[in-house]
Structures are given as C-alpha cells and as structure tokens.
Amino acid sequence: MITKKQVTEAQNIWGQGVVKIGSLKDNRQECEKFANEFLEKLYSFNEGPVLFKPTKCEIEQFRPTHLEALSYFIAGEDRACKEDKGFAIQPWTNVEFENTDIILEEKRAIAMGNYFFTDVNGNDAKVEYTFGYKLIEGELKIDVHHSSFPYTINEPAV
Template sequence: MFTEDMVHKALQTWCDNVVAVGKAHSDGGDPRAVATKVLTDNYDYDNGKVLFKPTLTFGTRTYRPTKDGALAYFVGGSDEFPDDKGFKLKPWVKVWYSKEDFILHGDLAIVQCNVHFIGQDDSHIFVNKSFVFKECEDGKVRIILHQSSLPYQP
C-alpha cells in the first residue's frame, strides 16, 4: 500500500536525480550513465509501460513511451531526437517540489505538484507536474506516468 511518506520520498528522489545528472555533466562525469540508471531505478520502462510527456517537447516527438526517448530528453545526443538538447544538463543545482497534492490508490500514488529548478546561472523556472508512482513487485517505487508543462501565461 502506498503511503504519504512514500509520495514525499519519491518526489524528493526525482528532484535529487535531476541535480545528479546535471552534476555528472558539470563535473566531467558520464551524465548518460547517470540518466540511464535514473530511468532504470525510477521509471518502469524495463518492466512495464511509462507514459511520459516532457516539458519542452513538440510535434511527433512530444511523448516518450520508450526509455531511449526519455534518455534523449534528459541528456540529448540522439539522432532519433535531434531537437533534444538535454534538459537535465543545464545543470540544475537545486530542485524542489511544492504545492503537492495526491491520491493514494492501492500500490499507486497519483500526484500533482509544482517543481522549481534553480540553474547554476541563478535562473529559476517552475513547471507543473503530474506523476503516477507505482510500488513495483521488487519493492521499488517507479514512475508509470510523468506529465510536465509550463504554467499557463495568459
């Protein structure tokens, strides 16, 4: 059964992973390896289906139902997704969530929140997020739905 504590841990892990990928890039490490591990550990691509709509995607490449598509969005460098520059490479040095609300339903948590990103250059953006986290058979919590959009600007 999913709990409130599991929601907060899953959200914090997601935020920490954004920073970890950017840090690997800025420290001269291997951000692709870090991002691949994030996708393996925290998204259910290897065991099931993931519905992922990143913030800055468009056209026929808007949705990323494959691990390769998600990896391209995170770190760029894919011929299949030439418009992806690697959102997580900025690097983002601080990421946190706020205004979260959720519904717990068995082994699922359906979550909405705002996520704030602070770049190394002091830039600040925030995006609206929806996640569905699933407690998987191996006991790990993984994302099965991740939708992201910029706030509406009338």
C-alpha cells in the same frame, strides 16, 4: 498502502538525480551511465507502458521508451529525438516539489503540483507536473510523467 512519505522520498530522489545528471555533463560517459541508471531505477519502462510527456517537446511530444526519455534528459549526438537539447544537463542546482495533492492507493499513487528548477544563477523555473507511481517489488516507479509550463495569458496587440 503507499504512503505520502514514500511519494515525497521518490520525488526527492528524482530531483537529486536530475541535479546529479547536470553535474556530470562535462563527463559524457559518466553522465550517460548515471542517466541510464536513473531511468532504470525511477521509471517502469521494463515493467510496462510509461506515459511520459516532458516539458520542452514540440515535435515528438510523448516519450514512451527508455531511449526517448534518455534523449530528453541528456540529448547528445546519438539522441533518439533530434529536437532535444538535454533538459537535465542545463544544469540545475536544485529541484523542489510543491504538491497540490497526492492520491494514495495500495499499489498506485498520483501526485500533482508544481516543481521548481533552480539554475546556476539562482533563477527558478516553475513547471506543472503530474507523476503516477506504481509499487513494484517494494519500490515506487514512475509510469506517468506529464509536465508543462504554466499557462499565461497573452495580451492582445493594440
């Protein structure tokens, strides 16, 4: 049975990884190397389908491959999706998960809530997320990643 502690540890590792990617943005080779390792370790692209819907995507909304996810996180001249600007190279100084709840099963867990990305000026961006994890060889790997900005009501023009 997957535990809540395993899920929160996986979330902390993910958040620390996003921060580290941003810290490496001025050393492109190291940034690419770490971002690839991040995706290999934390996502299940090699074990089956990954449903990845990142926050800041309009044209290519869904990123089912490692290369498309890499493009979202670090962009670059050879990026797979031309709209990407490199979400993780913002950079961020902290990522904090606030789980609404976690569904735990023997080999699967699903977490939903808000996460907060702190920029270098101390400003937080609030984003809604759902992460699905599956247990693969004793490690939790993400196979569902959906994030979006919270809905806001637009006041009609008078």
